[in-house]
Amino acid sequence: MTGLFHRLGPQGLRVLALLAVILLLLAFFASQIDGYFNARLFSRISGSVAIMALIATAQTLVILTRNIDLSIGSIVGFTAFAAGNLVSTNPEMSALVLVLFCCCFGACFGAVNGLIVAYGRVPSIIVTLATMAIFRSLLVEYSDGKSITTNTLPAWLTEFPNLPVFTVFGLEFRAAFVAALTVVFVVHLALTRLRPMRQFFAVGSNPEAAEMAGIDARRVVFSAFVLSGALAGLAGLMFLARFGNITVVAGLGFELKSVAAAVVGGVNIFGGSGTVIGALLGAVLVDVIDTSLVRWAIVSEFWREAVLGALILLSVTTDTLFTRRLVAWRAARAHARREATLNQEARP
Amino acid sequence: MSAIPTLALRAVSKSFGMTVALADMTLELFPGTVHAIVGENGAGKSTMIKIMTGIYQPSSGQVEIDGAPVVLSGSKAARLRGVAAIYQEPMVFPDLDVTENIFISATDAGLILDRRSMRRRAEALIDRIGMTLDVDREARGLTLAEQQAVEIARALSQDVRVLIMDEPTASLSAHEAAELRRIARSLAASGVAVVYISHRLEEVFEIADRVTVIRDGRHISTRPVAEVTPQGMIADMVGRAVGNYFTKMPSVARDEVILSVRGLTRAGVFEDISFDLHRGEVLCMAGLIGARRTDVALSLFGVHAATAGEVRYKGQVVRMTSPAQAIALGIAYVSEDRRKLGLAMPLPIRSNISLATLAQYLSPLGLIDRRRERDTAMAYRERLNIRAPDVDMAVGVLSGGNQQKVMLAKWLAMKPDLLIVDEPTRGIDVGAKAEVHDLIRAFVRDGGTALVISSDLPEVLALGDRILVMREGRQMGIIDSARATQEGIMAVATGQSEAA
Numbered sequence: 055m056t057g058l059f060h061r062l063g064p065q066g067l068r069v070l071a072l073l074a075v076i077l078l079l080l081a082f083f084a085s086q087i088d089g090y091f092n093a094r095l096f097s098r099i100s101g102s103v104a105i106m107a108l109i110a111t112a113q114t115l116v117i118l119t120r121n122i123d124l125s126i127g128s129i130v131g132f133t134a135f136a137a138g139n140l141v142s143t144n145p146e147m148s149a150l151v152l153v154l155f156c157c158c159f160g161a162c163f164g165a166v167n168g169l170i171v172a173y174g175r176v177p178s179i180i181v182t183l184a185t186m187a188i189f190r191s192l193l194v195e196y197s198d199g200k201s202i203t204t205n206t207l208p209a210w211l212t213e214f215p216n217l218p219v220f221t222v223f224g225l226e227f228r229a230a231f232v233a234a235l236t237v238v239f240v241v242h243l244a245l246t247r248l249r250p251m252r253q254f255f256a257v258g259s260n261p262e263a264a265e266m267a268g269i270d271a272r273r274v275v276f277s278a279f280v281l282s283g284a285l286a287g288l289a290g291l292m293f294l295a296r297f298g299n300i301t302v303v304a305g306l307g308f309e310l311k312s313v314a315a316a317v318v319g320g321v322n323i324f325g326g327s328g329t330v331i332g333a334l335l336g337a338v339l340v341d342v343i344d345t346s347l348v349r350w351a352i353v354s355e356f357w358r359e360a361v362l363g364a365l366i367l368l369s370v371t372t373d374t375l376f377t378r379r380l381v382a383w384r385a386a387r388a389h390a391r392r393e394a395t396l397n398q399e400a401r402p
Numbered sequence: 403m404s405a406i407p408t409l410a411l412r413a414v415s416k417s418f419g420m421t422v423a424l425a426d427m428t429l430e431l432f433p434g435t436v437h438a439i440v441g442e443n444g445a446g447k448s449t450m451i452k453i454m455t456g457i458y459q460p461s462s463g464q465v466e467i468d469g470a471p472v473v474l475s476g477s478k479a480a481r482l483r484g485v486a487a488i489y490q491e492p493m494v495f496p497d498l499d500v501t502e503n504i505f506i507s508a509t510d511a512g513l514i515l516d517r518r519s520m521r522r523r524a525e526a527l528i529d530r531i532g533m534t535l536d537v538d539r540e541a542r543g544l545t546l547a548e549q550q551a552v553e554i555a556r557a558l559s560q561d562v563r564v565l566i567m568d569e570p571t572a573s574l575s576a577h578e579a580a581e582l583r584r585i586a587r588s589l590a591a592s593g594v595a596v597v598y599i600s601h602r603l604e605e606v607f608e609i610a611d612r613v614t615v616i617r618d619g620r621h622i623s624t625r626p627v628a629e630v631t632p633q634g635m636i637a638d639m640v641g642r643a644v645g646n647y648f649t650k651m652p653s654v655a656r657d658e659v660i661l662s663v664r665g666l667t668r669a670g671v672f673e674d675i676s677f678d679l680h681r682g683e684v685l686c687m688a689g690l691i692g693a694r695r696t697d698v699a700l701s702l703f704g705v706h707a708a709t710a711g712e713v714r715y716k717g718q719v720v721r722m723t724s725p726a727q728a729i730a731l732g733i734a735y736v737s738e739d740r741r742k743l744g745l746a747m748p749l750p751i752r753s754n755i756s757l758a759t760l761a762q763y764l765s766p767l768g769l770i771d772r773r774r775e776r777d778t779a780m781a782y783r784e785r786l787n788i789r790a791p792d793v794d795m796a797v798g799v800l801s802g803g804n805q806q807k808v809m810l811a812k813w814l815a816m817k818p819d820l821l822i823v824d825e826p827t828r829g830i831d832v833g834a835k836a837e838v839h840d841l842i843r844a845f846v847r848d849g850g851t852a853l854v855i856s857s858d859l860p861e862v863l864a865l866g867d868r869i870l871v872m873r874e875g876r877q878m879g880i881i882d883s884a885r886a887t888q889e890g891i892m893a894v895a896t897g898q899s900e901a902a
Contacts, residue, residue: 246515250513266493
């Protein structure tokens, strides 16, 4: 047990713990709700997670650098609307161009945030609180109060999310979910394997040391916001494809859901540690609860938010306690080991 | 010795506003040598390091590398030229593992991390400096010595040519410090120019090839270590041109013992501190950075409980466990850190002065009586000669000296029996210093008792009736200030001689 405990490290353990909690929750709801495991459960959750996973990943990139992006919902909404507008006037356009458009569109918003936070040295919570409102108002102005409706969109776009890709154990993996998983996996690889992206962790872990080590902390923070914006743009496209009907309130509330998913998934809100795999599982967990509570007669609709809130509190509190314990335990162990070597040296 | 220094400062000056931190500094660092730099606290050592590592730009003068003038536009530029520094408080990333900590700023490596080769190189580097360390563990929870090893390894990974070690051993145990000196020597043997900054003079004599003394931002002397004596070095460090610019006040100490401390110890921080403090006395605590004077004060004030020893306050044995308890007993502590622990900068002078005694200003309804608050603030402004047109001004806009006086007023308003003041005149001008001294003297004349921590030797001599000298958490002795000299205190504080 100790060996496994050591090998996995805190992040690996957390992923395991999250998986266990998700399975327990599924078992719990299955015992409470008749016919809980039906064909629609997986497709509903996976369809919704496809979007949540992207925004949770986007949020994670920013949180890792000790910042936060509250404008993420507005970016998703704006991109969804703009992409809908574009594709309904050019229904023959290539899917690749549309994807690139959405990434760049979102990245531009991210760049605005990043510029002000990194180079203007304004705290990100203030900057993005402001841009959340500003981007949303711009969207209202741009949309002129109109909505995008499904029937103006080309069929290839609205059908994409539900295309079956493969089936495992009777669970049908659809295109949107698979695409989102792929993106999360690519970001995960980049965060763990690419040298420039390891600097995200360094800057979030100890900004002063990062500066001293010759890391351009401002550029790192700026890049985090731009990448996060691009991912939010991608989420906007996914949102458009899934729902088809886009109004000016599209993506409202995503900022909090993305933070919740990331934090539940073990991303340290003070930066420096966390994985996007964790954030993905956090998104799944939040969504399982959200989707299941609707069907659980005992919990009234009004309490759903409170249950979610309690979950966030619970996970962050246990995380803090857990990390503190782990640090204390490791320090004690290292101390004991050092004492032992010193004693050995002291012996003739 | 080769003719071209690896790094040289040529007539480098650095000012911050009106303050000159470094004036006309010249320094040459040669490959393969350990070059020690010594000076009192505030002599300009940190500014010099920051210029060599590219964090500050000189106001005038030149930095040269291999004889050619360079502009080090930031720590990255300095690293690329092979200049690296490690500090007393190491700069590691707690969330990253040791391997990543070493290679996080590697600029010569490719885009994609090759975990396996990184691990291997990390192990080789840790091995080269003769440490044993698991390269896969997170840096969180490493000891200071291990963190420094990580930093040295980081510097080595980038072909370091000049390694600056700033007080590297100040927080290390004797065993760890010896280990670190061995590493420094072996780096020099491999051709690195090592800069070694230390307050421990015996350490300087052990490892340095050359010694530079700086004082008040100026270069005083650079000599081969063989030509230097401890006495000469100390004289160079303290011999200031200004002399004693404070007037010595007669002692008003009485017989009554207010505070009696016996064998006070906080494990791993300080040990065996014993002294008696009489009513009306000013006891100064002298010592260098890392002497742990502030920790003793914080223990007496109940911030960090002592682990052993006895404190008697007015004859009663007390165990201080919280500042609230200490304040209730009439003990006040004025912090050395005005910004962080002392003042609420955006608040007006009035609110700052009443902060520690707010309960006295409450009206029957439990609201703050602003008139009374204002009257008290005006009285203190008068008495302490705080130069501000109005007590409703924010404290943040005042000069350092006036801020210091507001902070003193806050604690004097409490009418304490025992006032502990930590570095009361740091960073304020000479005139304000004299005023602060007068305040403390007036306080003891009126029956108060003061414990003053100060690194300013002329101040210690002028203000203190007796001087308790500390060094590395130990009490080196108590000297009667009438018989003390700056050189004598410095010799004790650096471990060159025993207290008389």
